[in-house]
Amino acid sequence: MNLGIEGRHALVLGGGGGIGRAVARALAQEGARVTVADVPGQLGDLDPGWDRQPFDLLDEPGVRAALVAADARSPLEMLVNAAGVFSRTPLPELDVAQFQRVLAVNLTGAFVACQEAVRLMLPRRRGVIVNVASLAGQVGGLVAGPDYAASKAGLIGFTKSLARYAGPHGIRVNVVNPGVVDTPMTEQWTPEAVAKVREDTPLHRIASAEEVGWVVAFLCSDHAGFLHGTHIDVNGGLYMD
Numbered sequence: 001m002n003l004g005i006e007g008r009h010a011l012v013l014g015g016g017g018g019i020g021r022a023v024a025r026a027l028a029q030e031g032a033r034v035t036v037a038d039v040p041g042q043l044g045d046l047d048p049g050w051d052r053q054p055f056d057l058l059d060e061p062g063v064r065a066a067l068v069a070a071d072a073r074s075p076l077e078m079l080v081n082a083a084g085v086f087s088r089t090p091l092p093e094l095d096v097a098q099f100q101r102v103l104a105v106n107l108t109g110a111f112v113a114c115q116e117a118v119r120l121m122l123p124r125r126r127g128v129i130v131n132v133a134s135l136a137g138q139v140g141g142l143v144a145g146p147d148y149a150a151s152k153a154g155l156i157g158f159t160k161s162l163a164r165y166a167g168p169h170g171i172r173v174n175v176v177n178p179g180v181v182d183t184p185m186t187e188q189w190t191p192e193a194v195a196k197v198r199e200d201t202p203l204h205r206i207a208s209a210e211e212v213g214w215v216v217a218f219l220c221s222d223h224a225g226f227l228h229g230t231h232i233d234v235n236g237g238l239y240m241d
C-alpha cells in the first residue's frame with residue numbers, strides 16, 4: 001500500500017497485544033514513526049525500531065503522562081486505542097467490582113486517552129483517532145459477558161460523540177468493530193465457540209490481526225479523509241449492519 005503516512009507519529013495503545021501489534025506493524029511498514037504503549041509486561045519483544053511507552057489505562061494521570069511524553073518526543077498525529085480486556089462472565093455471576101473494572105479499562109481509559117490526545121492535537125488542528133471496539137458492542141456479545149459488551153457499546157457511542165466535538169477542529173475520529181480475531185484474547189474462547197463463529201461467518205473463518213491492522217492503518221491515512229464518526233465492521237459478514 002502507499003498510505004502517505006511516512007514520518008507521521010502514531011501512538012498505539014495496547015500495541016503489545018495481537019491487534020495493536022498488527023496495527024503498529026502496518027503503520028511502521030508504511031513509514032510512520034511508531035510508539036507502542038502497553039503495560040510493562042507487554043513491551044518486551046517489540047520491533048526495535050518502535051518507541052516504547054509503559055502505561056496502565058487504569059491510572060488516569062499515568063495515561064495523560066504517557067500521551068504527553070510520546071507527544072514531546074514527536075507531535076502525535078495518530079492515536080490508535082487497541083488496548084482492552086475481555087470478559088466472558090455470565091450475567092448471574094457478574095459482580096459490580098468486575099463490571100466496573102472492565103468499563104474502567106475499555107471505556108473510561110479510552111475516554112481519558114482520547115481526551116488527552118484531542119487536547120494535544122487541537123492547537124495543531126490535525127490528527128486522527130481510531131478506537132477498537134467490538135462486534136460485541138453491536139450485538140450484545142456472542143461469548144463475551146455483559147460487562148465487555150457494555151464497555152464496547154459505550155466505546156462506539158463515545159467515539160461518535162468525540163467525532164462531533166473533534167471534527168470541526170481538524171481531528172478525524174472513527175471506530176473499528178472486529179468480529180473474532182486470532183489473537184491471545186481469543187484464547188479465552190472455547191474451541192467450540194470459535195468453530196461456531198467460523199460456521200456462522202459467510203467467509204467461514206475468523207480474522208487475522210493483520211486484517212484488522214490494515215483497516216486501522218487505512219483509517220489513519222488521508223485516503224480515508226472523509227471517513228469520520230463512523231464504525232467500520234471487520235467481521236467477515238458475521239453481522240451486516
Ligand SMILES: NC(=O)c1ccc[n+]([C@@H]2O[C@H](COP(=O)([O-])OP(=O)(O)OC[C@H]3O[C@@H](n4cnc5c(N)ncnc54)[C@H](O)[C@@H]3O)[C@@H](O)[C@H]2O)c1
Nearest residue numbers: 014016017018019056057082083084134178180181183185
Ligand atoms: N481478539 C478479538 O477477537 C477481538 C474482537 C473484537 C474486539 N477486540 C478488541 O481489540 C482490542 C485488542 O484486542 P486483542 O485481541 O489484540 O487482545 P490482546 O489481549 O492480544 O491485546 C490487548 C492489549 O491490551 C493491553 N491492556 C489490557 N489492559 C490494559 C491496561 N489496563 N492498560 C494498558 N494496556 C492494557 C494488554 O496488555 C494487551 O497488550 C481490545 O480492545 C479487544 O477488546 C478483540
